[in-house]
Amino acid sequence: MIFLQHVGKRYTTGQEALADVSLELDAGEMAFLTGHSGAGKSTLLKLIAMIERPSRGQIVVNGRNLNSIGNRHIPYYRRQIGMIFQDHHLLHDRSVGDNVALPLVIAGLRHAEILRRVRAALDKVGLLHKERALPITLSTGEQQRVGIARAVVNKPPILLADEPTGNLDPELSLEIMSLFDEFNRVGVTVLVASHDHELIRIMDRRVIGLYAGRLENDPTHAVPHR
Numbered sequence: 001m002i003f004l005q006h007v008g009k010r011y012t013t014g015q016e017a018l019a020d021v022s023l024e025l026d027a028g029e030m031a032f033l034t035g036h037s038g039a040g041k042s043t044l045l046k047l048i049a050m051i052e053r054p055s056r057g058q059i060v061v062n063g064r065n066l067n068s069i070g071n072r073h074i075p076y077y078r079r080q081i082g083m084i085f086q087d088h089h090l091l092h093d094r095s096v097g098d099n100v101a102l103p104l105v106i107a108g109l110r111h112a113e114i115l116r117r118v119r120a121a122l123d124k125v126g127l128l129h130k131e132r133a134l135p136i137t138l139s140t141g142e143q144q145r146v147g148i149a150r151a152v153v154n155k156p157p158i159l160l161a162d163e164p165t166g167n168l169d170p171e172l173s174l175e176i177m178s179l180f181d182e183f184n185r186v187g188v189t190v191l192v193a194s195h196d197h198e199l200i201r202i203m204d205r206r207v208i209g210l211y212a213g214r215l216e217n218d219p220t221h222a223v224p225h226r
């Protein structure tokens with residue numbers, strides 16, 4: 001589903017975020033991406049989502065080499081990816097329902113279909129009763145769940161989450177992770193960047209460790225003992 005082959009990323013500032021990363025995530029797999037601050041976790045997710053482009057190497061998603069996708073076609077490519085961020089990026093002057101509807105409005109769906117799918121997504125995250133509320137009136141955990149509903153509303157086969165529980169207490173964090181778990185159980189490929197080791201231990205899924213822009217267990221590169 002997702003292949004990275006010798007991927008490197010150097011930002012225009014000269015900062016090397018990823019040195020040489022090769023990995024494979026199967027369709028329907030769920031994995032955690034861990035590593036110290038600055039290890040390159042967000043960068044890796046941004047490359048898969050085509051928010052950034054690699055400086056070296058190849059990324060193939062669902063059979064498509066991302067190097068062959070022109071900037072104009074990125075919005076179409078991105079329809080197969082749901083992105084969830086730590087600070088959920090909700091529009092605060094729009095209702096919860098309108099926020100979740102956004103990807104469908106952009107995709108040009110009919111009003112009735114939008115309404116149906118928005119309600120299904122809100123129901124999935126347990127927030128159907130908040131459809132008309134403004135995000136500001138919701139708790140942090142609820143806002144994060146709205147962000148998740150928005151990410152899954154067009155049923156993308158891939159979910160990428162960047163520190164989705166960064167602002168939440170352990171109980172709410174587990175709730176959010178359980179949602180990802182549920183999506184994964186119905187076939188969605190899920191990659192979650194997190195440095196919440198306790199949560200990752202509880203979830204008991206594959207862990208991909210990054211250290212200074214490389215895979216931690218990469219046998220071709222020694223990692224300092226910690």
Ligand SMILES: Nc1ncnc2c1ncn2[C@@H]1O[C@H](COP(=O)(O)OP(=O)(O)OP(=O)(O)O)[C@@H](O)[C@H]1O
Nearest residue numbers: 011013015016017036037038039040041042043044
């Ligand atoms: N847009 C950018 N321009 C320049 N340098 C960047 C940019 N984004 C990230 N970096 C640098 O690239 C390196 C990797 O950053 P990245 O955000 O991918 O790490 P991370 O593992 O997600 O860290 P954190 O856990 O703190 O979010 C860091 O040194 C960071 O400062």
